[in-house]
Amino acid sequence: MGVERVESNGAQDGRTSSKRDRRVFWAAVFILVSNCFQYTAYFGVSTNLVNYFKDRLHEGSKTAANGVTNWQGTSSITPLVAAFVADAFLGRYWTIALFLVVSVAAYALLTATAAAAALVHAEAPFYAGLYLLSLGGALQPVLSSFGADQFVGDEGEQSSFFNWFYLSINVGALVGGTVLVWVQSSVGWGVGYGIPAAFSVLAVAAFFAGTAAYRRHQPPGGSPLTRVAQVVVAAVRKCGVEVPDDAAALHECEDADGMSAIQGSRRLAHTDQFRFLDKAAVETAGDKARPSPWRLCTVTQVEELKCVLRLLPVWASGIIFSAAYTQMSTTFILQGDTLDPRVGTFSVPAAVLSVFDTISVMLWVPVYDRVLVPLARRATGRDRGLTQLARMGVGLVVLAVAMVAAGALEAARRRVIARHGYYESHTGAGGDGEYLPLSIFWQVPQYVVVGASEVFTFIGQMEFFYDQAPDAMRSLCSGLSVTSFALGNYASSALLAVVARVTARDGREGWIPDDINRGHLDDFFWLLAMLCIGNFGVYLLIARWYKYKKTVD
Template sequence: MEAVESNGRHGDAGADGRRTPKKDRRNMWASAFILVNNFLQYSAYFGVSTNLVNYLKYRLNEGSKSAANNVTNWQGTGSITPLVAAYLADAFLGRYWTIFIFMIISILGYGVLTASAAAALQGAVFYAGLYLVALGGGLLVVLAPFGADQFDEADEEERGRQSSFFNWFYLSLNFGSLVGGAMVWVQTSVGWGIGYGIPAIFSALSVAVFLAGTATYRRGQPPGGSPLTRIAQVVVAAARKYDVEVPPDASVLHERDADDGMSAIQGSRRLVHTAQFRFLDKAAVETAVDKAAPSPWRLCTVTQVEELKCVLRLLPVWASGIIFSAAYTQMTTTFILQGDTLDPRVGGFKVPAAVLSVFDTLSVMLWVPLYDRAIVPVARRVTGHKRGFTQLARMGVGLVILTVAMLTAGTLEVARRRVIARHGLYDDGTGDDGRYLPLSIFWQVPQYVVVGASEVFTFIGQMEFFYDQAPDAMRSLCSGLSSTSFALGNYASSAIVVVVAQTTARGGRPGWIPDNINRGHLDDFFWLLAVLCIGNFAAYLLIARWYTYKKTVD
């Protein structure tokens, strides 16, 4: 393996500073192994999650409500476990070993699921495997930063490739969702044992692929110790020095005295002092007490203080993702309710409403190469920015596009209600009695396609943004923030539905979202979501204007 300099940069360029063919090949192979690994992992995950509710209902004999709650509880757990993996990666294990250990946990989980399904074992065994999968599946927030670590940030060309990597990483995830979704047919037509055995094989193959690429990987950021401890030290030190005056000259604040640009945190570059959150700067003011008896709970470095500032600046951006996720998740809820009333017939076949989500996946597959190969070069010429858009601008475009998706869904709902009124199908049109609304389900395709476009801008933009703007020693943990915003968005969506249903159903009215949506006003619900998206975007513009990008001492 090629030499890695002590400051985390990679010494495999030519003598004149230009890239070498060897360096290009190494980047290509390392990225390929990681992308294939991601594809296999998500093929396995979606192979289990897509049809899980039906397994719980028909094999474990759970009621519909219980099965649905157990699925959402499992998915919620799967949104929290990434933080565990991220913390271990940043603090103690490093990203390589964290990925390996959690993939082994995933294999055990899929193995237990397969054995349980094949032998019709009791539910406790199945749930043990299911939650092992949830624990081992929290790798997105570690694997994505590990993939980005393969590119040298000191090399301008590699930084551009790093930005493209996030696009292709998300694309490989969507390919995995397509393959995993195909497992539904195997599970229902062939058997649950084989239907869960294939994801187990995918999981094992992902480990083999990951290990096969070991010689090509750059290990990236070494573990720097507990980031939570460092944050606590800054807060405690600043509080203990609440009456200390911060000097106007930031250069006199405490920092590691070195010429290599590295901080006292292992493998982490020094961060440039920023003027925001000045109270925290008190933690880096060296007093006579600090000189007599140094303590990390009284005196912190500027970089340590700036770590906390970086996290505080990320939180408002993170919060803006909650409303985005709440609107995005309508694709798996109200979009399906809407589609269930439309005509699903295509020749002699009937297309289930849930199947239309494939158009979201196909849209992502179209937009990723379009964005990477067409939109970015054009934007680069217009804006002069090396990435085409700033990361904040890219995410903001996605917020606007999702608003368009809600407006598109609302417009279709207005048309659907007019058809209902014209034909008097207030209690029909669900297909239960063989009658359907004279409106094809494929009128929903545009709203799914627009949602897919919003993902490419916002979700991928979030992955890149949280990696790039996180302190070096906290990149996995900060990447996990996007996972939690998605989880909170799902909870927010549920809360919005409950509030809207109860508020609009007063006085004997059916409300906006009754059991029979033909008598409801789902269009008003979509308008509400569009308004929330607009309000969220307005707040995001203020956040983006206030935000200060991270700078390192190079």
């Protein structure tokens, strides 16, 4: 696969422009379809995994839950592996191709073990396939970066691509988390895992089918970790050297096309932040006598590290956001388990209500992309409408509203309990064996608002970390944004444990006892709302301090 430079935004004539536009359009279509198939397969396995552990591997509830969380934790780290391979060695196209093939092998192994589990003991092969999947399915940061590469030079269309990329994830989640889970429960695990395997094959086929349409392939630039280490070592070695006031005196070099010395990376403009690191680019007499990348670095190499350092506070703000977001899979379900799930003769499990979050995302993406962005574009004059930092900030506030909605419902639920005298909960029923006279569908607003916050913050993060990363580190920085979600899960677990212990002192039930009818889950939601607002306050300071990346054209 050859390396193509970024195509010019201009065109010699209308036919050339039209041909290029069609090519970019089809490149995006193939990437989005492949991504949708991947996530359909992924959620077809992950959504109902705890029940596989219990039904087929005969694990206890605690062991099964730990098995799922351990696997999900691993799956949150492996994107960094794929991102590093893409940026350092293979480039994005070949990394995607390799990991897609690995995922097909993983699904095939899972399907084989699921089909044979009734006949033989297949625990070891299943775990092998599962953790192979955590590696093969780690493509979100690389695939999103590769898709955005196709729109380099067109900020508006690039921003729109991230919206539709996230929508494709949620379409996959909707199909995989509902239809395929029903197949597993009603037909069997062999077929239930065979269908995700088929979708993984379709994902590979869709990606390769678009090969001729992909117009830009970022070449690997070598290990970014090595370049970062060189800057730190060189700066420490020259800690006594004065940095010149004129940034033009700092060391820089470029190739014949005006690019930086890092393959495929544009030169970065010098910034005044983290001036200590500029010492690595100060050329001394010793550097001329004995040149070494561990003693003298280019301005672009120094600015690479500065870009990463500027991203870290923004990344950290996503941890609190993710901790509140993950309540959908924990406290929201605990709350829903006590409410009336009946719709006619059917009962709706509390966990199923997360589908309203997915539907909310699927509705909000086109509204944001086709309504809010054009309105904001007219008001601000920016191609993206809102700046990336502003977009993420809106999502932080919206999630606080969702926590307030959850707290308000919980307060109303507690009033119903007090009014009717229900103090024991048995699978959602009151003390007399009847459901609380409060429908589970009162939870829908909080799920819908959470979905809206995702469209602003999660998609904004994807776009921001891609756009603000150095050219040769875009996959890795995009992978870094994913890890904030993993840490948010850990932070949520820690917060739940601390709150439960602190509020249960001196013989009190605490906020989150085993029987939440005797607790104060509403106070926990108020706490989360305050943490979201506090996080937003800190975020405003970070956004004011942040300096957007600038390249030297």
